[in-house]
Amino acid sequence: MEWDIRNEGQIAECLRHSDIVYNLVGRDYETKNFKFADVHVTGAERIAKVAADHGVQRLVHVSHLNASATSTSEYYRTKAEGEERVRSVFPNATVVRPATMFGYEDKLLNNMATWPIWWKLNFGETKIRPVHVIDVAQALANLMSTSQLTRTVSLPGPSTLTYEYLLELVASVTYRAPSRAPVVPKPIALAVARAAQMAWWPLINPDEVERRFIDDANVPGDWNVVGVCPDEVENHAITYLRRYRLAKDYPRPVLFPARPT
Template sequence: MLRSHRASRLVRALPSTRRAAHDLTVLPSKPVISYGPAGRSAVSGHVATVFGATGFLGRYLIAKLAKGGTQVIVPFREEDEARHLRVTGDLGQIVPLEWDLRNEEQIRECVRHSDIVYNLVGRDYETKNFDYQSVHVKGAELIAQICAESPSVSRFVHVSHLNASVDSPSAFYRTKALGEEKVKKAFPNATIVRPGPMYGHEDKLLNNMAIWPILWKLNHGETQISPVHVFDVAQALAILQASAPLPKTLSLPGPTSYTYESIMNLIQNLTYNAPSRAPTVPKPVALLLARAAQLVWWPTLSPDEVERRYLSDVKVPGDWESLGIVPDELEHVAINYVRRYRSAANFAKPVEPRPHKAAGSYHVTE
């Protein structure tokens, strides 16, 4: 009793732990009280669940949330895949929970204490256990339904894709669009976020282009995309935790449109590597090879990914200004992600602004 009394006296004496009226935020479901020092060791009072946290975007979103003092529930399928996320927040802020996309009870447990839920779950290719329909449509619908039934969850953010369309020749884009419709029906106040192709340290864009340029010469490299920095998308998602009211749909394309060929030229100029002499493979041959490659056990270029290489990103204005974010230009930050592909002789060379085909000139500062 004496120890408890002394502890309570100490808490009252610390100005950093005092709670004031301005620290109180009343959500539709519960009051949220923040206290403690600002930054990583703060306690914002918010609890967020990030489904798909072990993916590319998930790690950056969790780092943004945890830095502001939010406790983050991290659902995982394999424990080793979530291990690196433990250090993104202070002690007790990152809470890993095992889950399965088809297990309703596990999903309920993951969202039981959360006031905001993010659904980042998605697959670039299908497997025998999880196809596009089960992940992008049925899985998204189930998570949204359970969140709508949860008394604590007042905000639901669903990450789709910039090219989501029910009329798309790509099954990936079609199921993304169908998933949006199911989520809106299950959780009417949900926010749909549609980012463009993302790039960063662990991306499947710049890294893949640097290693396998032949896979990006489909359609003669003329397909146009609007790549966006994963840091910017993570920042946008983190802002949605505090913004009120939430927007219904956010389109987050990159600030500049590029062809595959222009991005590969940019990578070659930054890495000082010779241009690829790989031939352009016709679409029927690429589809045939992709179907044959599915017989191996490791993930390769799927037939649907071949289809997507021929589909340019839709031209829509971005909603960055409404979030107060100025997205990064690919040409300004690409050196951070492709320098590793330089040879030892060229690794320390400065970046020299040089013109490259179909993209004008670029200016990169180190």
């Protein structure tokens, strides 16, 4: 069904007969038509308001683990503001905060396999808690059969890793030599990212550079609430990374680097 996030009538047509509505709308880069606030704040509020006006009983709003009103990233700030706007018009909403997800066509493992230089920012020391998209999807599905949760549900991955370790994992699983790309200083990375905004297709953007320096929130997971046990990235890496192997390496065994202590 066609709909526009600025068109309340079209939103209403999509959800007016629903018992539960999931808002998974978001974007990790801005365009001339949609800024972060347009999608994460006013857009989220509009969806929640239309849902409330049409008697939808439950709303699940998907945000991000690092949503924070004081973050140096506009992406994370607008995620936090969006949560507040949603609650202001739909007080019983359930807010779900997953960490960065990995899976088919993700922007984590696949991106690391193709553009490792941008994950070496901050010397690869940034901490991340990657979570399998299948686990998050199952958690969201399970919410349909639970009683209404008027709370925030955090869904981080089971382990806290670093970008450096994930880069080593990608190189090991794909049998590719570790990237020799230099560590780009933050001011230079920001300048390159600003210049990249001249292109009409999405490349790295300044806010994405900023996020490369922000550790994932150190908060406990609420997986018990949704009845899911999250899986480790190593258990699924080959599924998403095998296509980056050379033909001669396709059948070779899966090897993992030593985890940081």
